[in-house]
Amino acid sequence: MTTLILHHYPMSPFSEKIRAMLGYAGLSWQSCMTREMPPRPLLARLAGGYRKIPVAQMGADIFCDSHIIAAEIAQLSNKPALNLDNLDAVQQAFITKVDLDLFFACLFAAGTLKLNIKVLKAMSLLDVGRFLLDRINMGRKAKVRAVSPLKAKELVIAHLADLEKRLSQDFLFGQQPTHADFSTYHTLWFIHDLAESSLLQGHPRLLNWMARMKAFGHGRLQRINEAQALQAAQAQPRAIAQEYRQDALIGQTVSIAPADYGCEPTTGVLVGVMPNRWIIARQDAELGTLHIHFPRQGYTLR
Numbered sequence: 001m002t003t004l005i006l007h008h009y010p011m012s013p014f015s016e017k018i019r020a021m022l023g024y025a026g027l028s029w030q031s032c033m034t035r036e037m038p039p040r041p042l043l044a045r046l047a048g049g050y051r052k053i054p055v056a057q058m059g060a061d062i063f064c065d066s067h068i069i070a071a072e073i074a075q076l077s078n079k080p081a082l083n084l085d086n087l088d089a090v091q092q093a094f095i096t097k098v099d100l101d102l103f104f105a106c107l108f109a110a111g112t113l114k115l116n117i118k119v120l121k122a123m124s125l126l127d128v129g130r131f132l133l134d135r136i137n138m139g140r141k142a143k144v145r146a147v148s149p150l151k152a153k154e155l156v157i158a159h160l161a162d163l164e165k166r167l168s169q170d171f172l173f174g175q176q177p178t179h180a181d182f183s184t185y186h187t188l189w190f191i192h193d194l195a196e197s198s199l200l201q202g203h204p205r206l207l208n209w210m211a212r213m214k215a216f217g218h219g220r221l222q223r224i225n226e227a228q229a230l231q232a233a234q235a236q237p238r239a240i241a242q243e244y245r246q247d248a249l250i251g252q253t254v255s256i257a258p259a260d261y262g263c264e265p266t267t268g269v270l271v272g273v274m275p276n277r278w279i280i281a282r283q284d285a286e287l288g289t290l291h292i293h294f295p296r297q298g299y300t301l302r
């Protein structure tokens with residue numbers, strides 16, 4: 001079976017969401033580190049314009065967005081609750097909220113000296129400058145308005161109180177974790193583990209749940225370099241079932257982009273239309289055909 005390669009960087013919350021899922025799923029995977037901001041030449045080759053992190057890869061199939069990556073992990077590990085398409089509308093709405101509004105609120109609320117020191121240790125001063133400029137530009141071009149930094153803390157405090165109340169069982173929606181737990185975890189991991197903020201203190205159930213989530217670890221991972229990821233991409237993309245090749249747009253050149261922020265498009269030929277996923281094919285002179293998978297929800301196709 002082709003191993004899943006995760007393209008990520010240590011301080012990325014959405015990458016932590018997937019790393020924790022891989023731990024829970026008990027999968028072996030390959031870790032390919034990328035920079036905290038573009039340019040990322042390898043990912044530009046594999047995923048086209050898509051600029052967010054994480055991106056996953058299995059051979060010549062490239063998976064953009066944690067929702068699609070989670071669907072692949074759910075399939076590989078036979079844990080259907082990791083795929084948000086298998087969850088009810090209540091959980092789906094909860095995930096949308098924590099992965100967008102609360103993600104930004106937590107980023108803004110996590111400003112601690114400890115976080116600043118960690119960032120300065122991880123990046124050169126020049127890169128910190130580039131990083132800030134990149135994120136300011138990304139914010140300016142975003143199609144959604146993030147919560148104002150002033151309101152962020154208020155929102156996070158209300159969120160923590162709500163979670164504390166919800167946690168009457170081991171996990172947010174029952175005795176087993178679902179995608180919703182991992183969406184919630186990665187934003188709080190940023191505040192609690194990375195920024196070492198005290199915001200979670202006074203929430204005993206939430207702190208126990210954080211410890212349970214952290215205990216899943218990151219699974220069995222092997223570090224690989226970019227050349228090895230490129231080599232893995234020199235394969236045939238997996239076959240797409242006939243039923244997903246019926247749409248009238250199949251064969252057309254299209255651009256797919258996130259609808260919220262980081263809206264850089266990836267252009268290619270539409271080769272698969274599934275209820276929750278689009279697949280486009282791109283050609284690379286050396287790698288051959290690559291199939292790039294995107295969720296339909298939260299993305300636009302032109």
Ligand SMILES: N[C@@H](CCC(=O)N[C@@H](CS)C(=O)NCC(=O)O)C(=O)O
Nearest residue numbers: 012013014037051052053065066067
């Ligand atoms: N909807 C995306 C959001 C991913 C996201 O926002 N990732 C952040 C890092 S945690 C990002 O890409 N920031 C810009 C960058 O790293 O270039 C997903 O679920 O994967």
